[in-house]
Amino acid sequence: AGTVKGSAVHDLDLAGALPGSIVASVKLYPSPLATMTSGTDAVLREPGGCFEQASSSNYPNVMVMSYLEQNQAAKPEVVERATRFLDEGYKILVGYETKEKGYEWFGGAPGHEALTAYGVMEFEDMAKVYDVDRQMIDRTAAWLLSRRDGQGGYKRNDRALDSFGRASARTTDAYITWALAEAGHNKD
16 A cells, blocks of 8 residues: 555565465556555446345445546446446346335335335435436335335335345334435435
């Protein structure tokens, strides 16, 4: 880390290594910005799997693309790779929209409110760096708002595939409200 001034020498004792067992590479970066740009390329992942799995790679890809656009320092091939992964991630994620317009791990009805709330935030952030269907985001947020129970919470799909779907009602209600507000869809 940092910038080398002058020269640097490092001695390595490889006398005990078996012939052909050593593979090494050295990468030098001319600046801290070059180090960061290389790091962003390493974060990029091809999305796949259910909604939650695809999001776990797609959302970081969104963040990388946002960084690259803000700093305008990326190699064209890194931007191209990020764009390709966003294309794939978007296609996978929108494929899990339910017929009621919420989202569920595999697109089965009914939608899952907490997972849908996560999706609304992800799609809003993605829309800052990628062409996301605005009507899809709005109808998804409208579906979530239609799930309000009139007592400060939300009706819930109790189906859960993991701990994400098994939080308490209060925690889930707070999360959904926060996600909608964070994404700009719950002004009151």
